[in-house]
Amino acid sequence: MEVRRVQKFGKSTLMVSLPADWVKEVSLNPGESIYLEVDEDGSLKVYPPNLRTESVPREMKVKISITTSPELMTRIIYSLYILGFDKITIETLNGPFSEDLLRKIKESVRSLIGLEIVSQDITSIQIQSFLDPTKYNIGSLVNRLTNTLKQMLHYLNLGIREASRTFLQEVVELEKEVDRLYYLSLRQLLLAQVNRSLAYMIGVKRIQIVGNRILMKAAEEAADEISEAANDLLSLHPEDLALLKMSWDKMDMLIDQTSVVIDHVVKVLNKEDIKLVNEALEELRTLRRVLLSDALLLEEKIQRMNAPKVATAIRTLNLRLYNAIRRMEPIAEIAFNRGIEGLKEVVIE
Structure with missing residues (x-):
């Protein structure tokens, strides 16, 4: 955590400078407005003009056996969805997907808002989230x-x-x-x-x-x-x-x-x-x-x-x-x- 000294500016205004690295990272220019928010714990949050809501896409590869329980596969997909993963690749280690396993995977994807299967073959399925969380x-x-x-x-x-x-x-x-x-x-x-x-x-x-x-x-x-x-x-x-x-x-x-x-x-x-x-x-x-x-x-x-x-x-x-x-x-x-x-x-x- 970086410590900065509060300075007096004018008769009653207190001022603290912004970290140069942060200013550069968010491309902040002189004269632009920033957003301030007092958090529940009393801390002050500083947001740039264009709030950055996107993050690095999270990916997970799941390698399974063709005898893997369809119910277990369903729980894994649901868990990865809740945890915010954007791309899920499911691969079998010893042959093509069984009919029950394939059906369960597709049912799970259809039951979650924003998920879609973007590619599929007999041993691999790629699932992707198209959610815009700001909506x-x-x-x-x-x-x-x-x-x-x-x-x-x-x-x-x-x-x-x-x-x-x-x-x-x-x-x-x-x-x-x-x-x-x-x-x-x-x-x-x-x-x-x-x-x-x-x-x-x-x-x-x-x-x-x-x-x-x-x-x-x-x-x-x-x-x-x-x-x-x-x-x-x-x-x-x-x-x-x-x-x-x-x-x-x-x-x-x-x-x-x-x-x-x-x-x-x-x-x-x-x-x-x-x-x-x-x-x-x-x-x-x-x-x-x-x-x-x-x-x-x-x-x-x-x-x-x-x-x-x-x-x-x-x-x-x-x-x-x-x-x-x-x-x-x-x-x-x-x-x-x-x-x-x-x-x-x-x-x-």
Whole structure:
């Protein structure tokens, strides 16, 4: 770390010179403007006129056996994507790709935003990222992710009301979109951690990186619960699904309340108002109590159905909604903490 002495300039202005090597590296000329940012730890960040967000492309070569587990290969691709690698070359050591391995690699690439296979032969595949990280603001990614969550609940509701497998299948497809946004968000957060210029452009504060990762994971897990609820219903026989429709009025209210609470949690995350966040936390807890009490009330109706599979589906659906609500609580807690950290004093009127 270089140390420079602060000098007085005029009656009240303090001045420090810029390092010559840095000035040369960023091609800074006299008369140009620079950007100053006070970081969370009190340090001062200096940015050149053209913020440098690009870095040296990161490449990784992966050498595998043709007997390598397709699931392991999927995890490697996902991990390299999250870690910010721009080019991935996969080569086999002992023959051509197996059909299962090749299929899994292609599925993995298609499920990650910005990745494409740019070349391929029987023993080698080259994957490249065409993402421009400056185009994906973290706030907009959070909103897209939670809006997709609400869409999932909407189609789940329609699937029950119409006894429609098409609507239920749409819930499952939307969960894949949540996963794509989740992995992109993780990639952005890790890139922002090592590239402060990029972090500045996409709205990531250093102190909030961990919290952002937690809230993204919470939303992704809530989507998993809703998707599993749809899969549970898809496993029913059409006649049982039609029978479940008889309980739609009650399910409609619970699903609608779940969607409303999720919407409130996201809104208070943006406002960082501790009173509003506290109200959202109470809404979450109240809805969880309602789901538990309604589960008991549904038992009598379930007993009269004389349809074991439908009874199980109703119980499981209630539990899935309960779990989805639980997954949203960390997001509200993060919003509460952010509301506190921005205050100089706490005043409750």
